[in-house]
Amino acid sequence: MYGTIRIERNEQGKAIPAAEQSLGFGRYFTDHMLLVDYEEGKGWHDPRIVPYAPLSLDPAAMVFHYGQAVFEGLKAYHCVDTGEVRIFRPDQNAKRLNRSNERLQMPLLDEDFFVNAIQALVRLDAKWVPQKKGASLYIRPFVIATEAGLGVRSSSRYLFVVILSPVEAYYDEGLKPINILVENHYARAVQGGIGDAKAAGNYAASLKAQALAKEKGCAQVLWLDAIEKAHLEEVGSMNVFFRIGREVITPSLSGSILAGITRDSIIQLLCDWGVPVTERKISIAEIVQAYEEGTLEEAFGTGTAAVVSPIGSLLWGEKQMDIQGGGIGELTQKLYDAVTGIQSGSLPDSRGWMVSC
Amino acid sequence: MYGTIRIERNEQGKAIPAAEQSLGFGRYFTDHMLLVDYEEGKGWHDPRIVPYAPLSLDPAAMVFHYGQAVFEGLKAYHCVDTGEVRIFRPDQNAKRLNRSNERLQMPLLDEDFFVNAIQALVRLDAKWVPQKKGASLYIRPFVIATEAGLGVRSSSRYLFVVILSPVEAYYDEGLKPINILVENHYARAVQGGIGDAKAAGNYAASLKAQALAKEKGCAQVLWLDAIEKAHLEEVGSMNVFFRIGREVITPSLSGSILAGITRDSIIQLLCDWGVPVTERKISIAEIVQAYEEGTLEEAFGTGTAAVVSPIGSLLWGEKQMDIQGGGIGELTQKLYDAVTGIQSGSLPDSRGWMVSC
Structure with missing residues (x-):
């Protein structure tokens, strides 16, 4: 072989x-x-x-x-x-x-x-x-x-x-917050499907919703689960995190979400730092409530291309929810600096993530 | 252009x-x-x-x-x-x-x-x-x-x-009934997805369930809707029809089902013949009930490859439901003969379906 x-x-x-x-x-x-x-x-x-x-x-x-x-x-x-x-x-x-x-x-x-x-x-x-x-x-x-x-x-x-x-x-001049459309009609994947595989077909299935989001001035869509259209899945081709109050939450790997390697790295860093981080089901209703109560502090996507991508606003139907006044949250910036620091060799790699050629 | x-x-x-x-x-x-x-x-x-x-x-x-x-x-x-x-x-x-x-x-x-x-x-x-x-x-x-x-x-x-x-x-020696596994875990497509497009990715998504069905002695799977796992969608890469009593039923085009051209042709033929045919939601529970009441007379798949493919039995969990004693129903045979007759030129093409080269 x-x-x-x-x-x-x-x-x-x-x-x-x-x-x-x-x-x-x-x-x-x-x-x-x-x-x-x-x-x-x-x-x-x-x-x-x-x-x-x-x-x-x-x-x-x-x-x-x-x-x-x-x-x-x-x-x-x-x-x-x-x-x-x-x-x-x-x-x-x-x-x-x-x-x-x-x-x-x-x-x-x-x-x-x-x-x-x-x-x-x-x-x-x-x-x-x-x-x-x-x-x-x-x-x-x-x-x-x-x-x-x-x-x-x-x-x-x-x-x-x-x-x-x-x-x-990904962002030439440092981090730049993006606007996200919460997608309520199209579906990327479903339980029992291939959403947790990095399969070419999943991407073709996402292009139309992506194009419609662009028309509304949004860089990406936030996918909801295809069954109840209630729970958050992922953002475009990134995983998604929210900070509500002091807690950081991210959707659990339900079977229709890609298990991001940057996602896993972010969770490890937060654990090491003692920041409470939870993987669980998150409903869009919960995010709206946190926004209205003023506890939705930060939101960001994670992926190989952009590493950490701050979310400046969420568009959910007619409702636009600005996060951090459209700016970059403190934790978001800290995570971006930590991961890119390890990747570029400017910070020590205590977890053995980097492999020499 | x-x-x-x-x-x-x-x-x-x-x-x-x-x-x-x-x-x-x-x-x-x-x-x-x-x-x-x-x-x-x-x-x-x-x-x-x-x-x-x-x-x-x-x-x-x-x-x-x-x-x-x-x-x-x-x-x-x-x-x-x-x-x-x-x-x-x-x-x-x-x-x-x-x-x-x-x-x-x-x-x-x-x-x-x-x-x-x-x-x-x-x-x-x-x-x-x-x-x-x-x-x-x-x-x-x-x-x-x-x-x-x-x-x-x-x-x-x-x-x-x-x-x-x-x-x-498809069947060298005439029609041959096939066994079908009703798929209760894997999903092919969902509302809002690309199940109604003839996209390559849909087929890759179906292979694993198909392989597992083969291991159970079934030629194809019968997909249920991905949301409730209750309603019939299609069979492998064919549309599906049932005759219950005198009525013929087929799942309506819900958005996650491919709009088969053979399916459409079969519906037209049945209408022309005065056979009651209905496109609607069909639950697996309804099929089980018809089977138990003895009114599930025939079942068949339709598609370009096999044209009309008689279903000899459905495997639903532990329950095996034989249809027509595993044989070929009268209407199934009549539809197969009609479509293949028009295609081969042995029957008149009164609907203008055939296009000369």
């Missing part, structure tokens, strides 16, 4: 974006990519790092028809303490990718191989890791079904791919 | 499976495929029929990551009356593809172009249309997002593809 990773170098290489150039998110890609094939009976085999190039797939490849496609997102940082490149909690992404694989009837990957292969790829393209404050190298592992066939069933062949993209800090 | 379809012939051609060879479903593909590009600001352009060949896509193509992929399925038949090739209700597939496109924030296709392009492709590969009774040429149109980028939003580029596959009659 697997075997040694063969490396075919990209001798020409592409131009690396200049330091002053805007990177955006997922627009530039590095010189190399990792590929591993899977075939029923043979398992994962032929791991190789090759020049970044188009994939050639039969038009009947099952990923195009029946959507077996799962992915992960994590980041490598140029760390300011020693100058080395480190990756944030890749073992957690390996575990979650396998949970997604399992849910979509796709083959599991060896989790150590996943981490080692990403380390090897990032090492080879290390010169692409941006040094600008807040910027990083975004790592996108994904698995797609490649068997050519139109019967509705699990594919017998897959491709595991990792690509790398130098990305900007 | 669009322009003339350019044709690049496959001069070599592939070997067409011999008449006695088993075709299966979606395993063989013809000599040509249709491609049309879409780009924001430019619209759909460069329609072309080219030799069937792999697609070359950037590894960051959005279809691999955020699942914007919708498809259709329809069939062309070698008709026994005049020997010409005809397609079953392609205008309905054009309409439904656009409803799927709309739901997934993808660009609409001109519906006349859709039909004309498929006619042109089938004409060119007409020698691939099987002449064996019950066999047909399966037509698979699909649209995928092709922009290379990792921001979560609608793609600015798409590819519309049509491929063709000669397929067997």
Whole structure:
């Protein structure tokens, strides 16, 4: 299974974006990519790092028809303490990718191989890791079904791919609060569905509500549970936290929510700091009540792309609820500084979250 | 927009499976495929029929990551009356593809172009249309997002593809009743979701329940609504009908059910025949009651692949409900014969369902 990773170098290489150039998110890609094939009976085999190039797939490849496609997102940082490149909690992404694989009837990957292969790829393209404050190298592992066939069933062949993209800090000029629309009509996922898997299909299902939110001046939607339309799930593609009085709360992992790795990191930090944090069901009614009683102190989203994203206001029907007067809460800022400090190497990594390449 | 379809012939051609060879479903593909590009600001352009060949896509193509992929399925038949090739209700597939496109924030296709392009492709590969009774040429149109980028939003580029596959009659030796598991845990779709779109992601979400049903000796699952787990939705990838006493009932299009074209055809036929047919909410409790009272006369699934598929038994928890003693109901057989008769040209097409190439 697997075997040694063969490396075919990209001798020409592409131009690396200049330091002053805007990177955006997922627009530039590095010189190399990792590929591993899977075939029923043979398992994962032929791991190789090759020049970044188009994939050639039969038009009947099952990923195009029946959507077996799962992915992960994590980041490598140029760390300011020693100058080395480190990756944030890749073992957690390996575990979650396998949970997604399992849910979509796709083959599991060896989790150590996943981490080692990403380390090897990032090492080879290390010169692409941006040094600008807040910027990083975004790592996108994904698995797609490649068997050519139109019967509705699990594919017998897959491709595991990792690509790398130098990305900007999500907020170039520091944190910026966003407006959020509480979504009351469309649903992203439901109990018994695949909402807790990082599956491509979940994202396609979210685009329409997202576009309608934009039209109302909101950056993201806050999804409610699909059954009662009462309980909070997640914000766009982030998990969500609220501070009500002294307590921090976040929706528990109900089965239709993605188990964010930044979410988990935030909970650990709060516990370490002695801030009361609870994972539980949270209704929108409770949030409205806290807002009206003046105890809704802070709200923020968490995810790999933005790390921590302050929520400036919630739009719920006709009701607009401003939080922190549309500004950034103290705890929100403190959490952002703590996580990005560990990631960039400016704060000590006492939890062993950072993995060197 | 669009322009003339350019044709690049496959001069070599592939070997067409011999008449006695088993075709299966979606395993063989013809000599040509249709491609049309879409780009924001430019619209759909460069329609072309080219030799069937792999697609070359950037590894960051959005279809691999955020699942914007919708498809259709329809069939062309070698008709026994005049020997010409005809397609079953392609205008309905054009309409439904656009409803799927709309739901997934993808660009609409001109519906006349859709039909004309498929006619042109089938004409060119007409020698691939099987002449064996019950066999047909399966037509698979699909649209995928092709922009290379990792921001979560609608793609600015798409590819519309049509491929063709000669397929067997679903049941080689005539109709065969199947066992169905009533699924009580997993969900395929929910109100406000994308269950009424023919989106790739819906199929990936169904595979696990499908695999578990197989382990229990069932060919498909019967999905219940995701909210109350009480009302019937669809069977695997088919719509479902029941005959209780003299009345035929089928779940109404609630928003989480695919609007099947065979479903619509069956309803029209029943109306024409004066058989009472009702589209409404149907609970599993009602089916159990009818079974126990001895009025559950027939049950069948409908879809493009199998046309009409008799249900021999329903497994609901520990309860197994045999229908027609596991045999084929009279009305089920009559509907199958009527639809396949129109499709094959052995019965008159008084409704204008068949479109010549």
